[in-house]
Amino acid sequence: MIKLDGVVKSYQNFVAVNGLSLHVPEGTVFGFLGPNGAGKTTTIRMITGILEQDEGDLRIFGHTYRKNRNEILNRLGYVPDRPFLYGKLTANELLRFLGSLRRLPTEVVKRRGQGLLEQFQLGEFGNQLIERFSHGMRQKLVLAAALLHEPDLLIVDEPMVGLDPRAAKQVKQLILDFAKSGKSVFMSTHTLEVAAQLCDQVGIIHKGRLVANESIPALTERIEANDGDLEAVFMALTKDQRNEEMREVIPQ
Numbered sequence: 001m002i003k004l005d006g007v008v009k010s011y012q013n014f015v016a017v018n019g020l021s022l023h024v025p026e027g028t029v030f031g032f033l034g035p036n037g038a039g040k041t042t043t044i045r046m047i048t049g050i051l052e053q054d055e056g057d058l059r060i061f062g063h064t065y066r067k068n069r070n071e072i073l074n075r076l077g078y079v080p081d082r083p084f085l086y087g088k089l090t091a092n093e094l095l096r097f098l099g100s101l102r103r104l105p106t107e108v109v110k111r112r113g114q115g116l117l118e119q120f121q122l123g124e125f126g127n128q129l130i131e132r133f134s135h136g137m138r139q140k141l142v143l144a145a146a147l148l149h150e151p152d153l154l155i156v157d158e159p160m161v162g163l164d165p166r167a168a169k170q171v172k173q174l175i176l177d178f179a180k181s182g183k184s185v186f187m188s189t190h191t192l193e194v195a196a197q198l199c200d201q202v203g204i205i206h207k208g209r210l211v212a213n214e215s216i217p218a219l220t221e222r223i224e225a226n227d228g229d230l231e232a233v234f235m236a237l238t239k240d241q242r243n244e245e246m247r248e249v250i251p252q
């Protein structure tokens, strides 16, 4: 579903994503983990077609954005880390607006929109202005909006940030329900705990490079071997990377 091969992205002279290769097959919940500034959002912006890579190959559903942008976007749902929601619209108005952008028939938008709001425990707030929504309600509304066109792939940037435990539990369940139907999810997160609960596979990015790509059991084993200390695992992985860089600089 997602295939990156040697992808590079720089901002002016700063290389934010440096030769990233990864593969997310169908029916997978893929967790993209890394510390602040590691390159997660930059990668997600390339996967969602907002940014174009400087180098390398990036394919979604086997397509490139250059050739088949609409084919990709028609099948992709995206929840950004800081979504902009116009507060003067009601939830229903937002869904109708997005439905019209996607050229979905009015009846379909009405039926699906109502179903999604109910599924997200927002059914009774459809006619309420978004400016009156809590952070958790907004996050769920953004997820509902991303699913309106029934995408095959959902990209979510930091889905749990700022959510109280109840809203976080609901959002996690929604992601799991989506994945159960054989679709794929690519989500970035800071926390291994979130990844362990939701994901099948985890990629760890550090300073723009993929330093680990493994299943949750393999990663958990690695963390347990470090007395349950994720920080220690990060340190170990990035130390390995430095060693590799050193080997490139000083051939042995």
Ligand SMILES: Nc1ncnc2c1ncn2[C@@H]1O[C@H](COP(=O)(O)OP(=O)(O)OP(=O)(O)O)[C@@H](O)[C@H]1O
Binding pocket: 011, 014, 016, 034, 035, 036, 037, 038, 039, 040, 041, 042, 043
């Ligand atoms: N528009 C930009 N111009 C210049 N540098 C940028 C820009 N966007 C991101 N960067 C830099 O690129 C690096 C990667 O940023 P990115 O937002 O992709 O990281 P991230 O892993 O999502 O971080 P966080 O977890 O803090 O959101 C950071 O060092 C950041 O400062």
